[in-house]
Amino acid sequence: LTEKSPDHFMRGGYFDPTGENVVFAVNYDYDIKRETETFRVVFLDIESRKRTVVARPDRPASISLDVDPKGRYVLYSRSDEDPSGVQFWVASPDGLEDREILNFGPKAKIDAHWTHDGRVLFNTDTINGRRNDSVGIGIYDVTSDEIDWLVRPMEEEPFDSTEVPANSHHALFVRERKARKKAFIYDFDTIRLTDCSVDEGTIWPITELSTTEWLGIYYSSTSAKELVRFNPFSPNPSKFTFLTRMLEYSGVKSEELTPAKDHTWFSVDGRSIHGWLYQPSSPNGKTVVFVHGGPTAHSENELVTSIQYLCSEGFTILDPNYRGSTGYGVEFRELIKDDGWGGMDKDDVMKGIESLIEEGISKTYSVGIFGTSYGGYMSWNAIVHFPTKLLAAAAPICGMTDLIVDYETTRPDLRPYSEEMLGGSPAEVPEIYYERSPINFVQNIKGALLIVQGLRDPNVTKANVAEVEKRLEQHAIPYEKLIFDDEGHGIVRDANVEVLLQRLASFFDEAL
Structure with a gap:
């Protein structure tokens, strides 16, 4: 038609x-x-x-x-x-x-x-x-x-x-x-x-x-x-x-899966933040933070393939619903606009990691992070801003790196979303677009980095990867890369998902 x-x-x-x-x-x-x-x-x-x-x-x-x-x-x-x-x-x-x-x-x-x-x-x-x-x-x-x-x-x-x-x-x-x-x-x-x-x-x-x-x-x-x-x-x-x-039909039994448990902590401003904690039956002593996309969305008590696969490999998983997430009322959803993307929502995730370490669930220098779309953006922010004591590895998937490049190259209907979340366009508020772009702080990276991208992504285009690669090489920052020619915004094809999950497991196992 x-x-x-x-x-x-x-x-x-x-x-x-x-x-x-x-x-x-x-x-x-x-x-x-x-x-x-x-x-x-x-x-x-x-x-x-x-x-x-x-x-x-x-x-x-x-x-x-x-x-x-x-x-x-x-x-x-x-x-x-x-x-x-x-x-x-x-x-x-x-x-x-x-x-x-x-x-x-x-x-x-x-x-x-x-x-x-x-x-x-x-x-x-x-x-x-x-x-x-x-x-x-x-x-x-x-x-x-x-x-x-x-x-x-x-x-x-x-x-x-x-x-x-x-x-x-x-x-x-x-x-x-x-x-x-x-x-x-x-x-x-x-x-x-x-x-x-x-x-x-x-x-x-x-x-x-x-x-x-x-x-x-x-x-x-x-x-x-x-x-x-x-x-x-x-x-x-x-x-x-x-x-x-x-x-x-999958051959997996329910009792083999790791159940989601409520986990709550306080952020830098004293606000209570909630997420899901997955503790495998045979932990390997390493923790990975899974960050949902959106950010106007939330993680539920539901079966997430990547989480369950990593749990089967022994990783403890924290799945935080940072400020800006839905599922907690309008006020919590709108909080992210107080200071924009990459502001206190990033602190919510950081304090979540600290809570796991303080409670003896996780260890220092043994925490990684990954996510797709905004989860990829959060992963970039974490690896450039968090100390390696809290965050030692990141695998951003289809995540924004330069918010100005993203604004200029993304789908037209997504640009107003950036304006809503950051308080205007790059021309109107250039300072916040610069400050909240991880590409401008890659020189701070001390941990391991795996960049994952679909080359057909219309949301977070391959231009994001091209620009950040130039900056990483300029500062001699080592990194790994996993590119899928036939994927768009997110890795969804069965064969590619299998490759991705195995690569994530090996990457975090070596880096942590």
């Missing part, structure tokens, strides 16, 4: 209710045949291949799409007023109507989805100009232009996001606190809210099968993601009907 190898970026690919059209977003102008900074929302007639551009946001930004089940509109996001804010609009398939429906302020975060009956379920962290630590949840009627609030932001029983399950008259109200996800099923017909969370692991509802049975995904750090049938009114993993047996 579209180009096989486009020189631009595409989002979406959703059928309209008739099945005759596909809706997507693309940062490309078909009239002048040129890539653009901003996305266009496009309806494509499958039979005639006619394209109708129905929306043109004013500014570049990440975009989400959802097609009205009644076929009247496509719902899509914009960030026209401020890089940190989100507004939602609707556009008609004929391109004649394109209007804003949800705007709670320039910096307000909003997420929205169509319901089964053609209304819009949304959540926002900002109401009446005030940002809250949890979200309010409402229903917007596109016909009457009225909002019906279902839940106001609460401290006692907060909610943090919403979803609309497929093929049902329900919504999911999601609570994420201390990195644990709990889903509550809201029935639009009975106005009933059902807590379907479990004590061990996570159950994520997908769709209703009957009045007493749902399809869902169950997972934990010692259970792969499994498709299950379950009763949401009395959820109990021992009574789930497992439709898949991913772990069993």
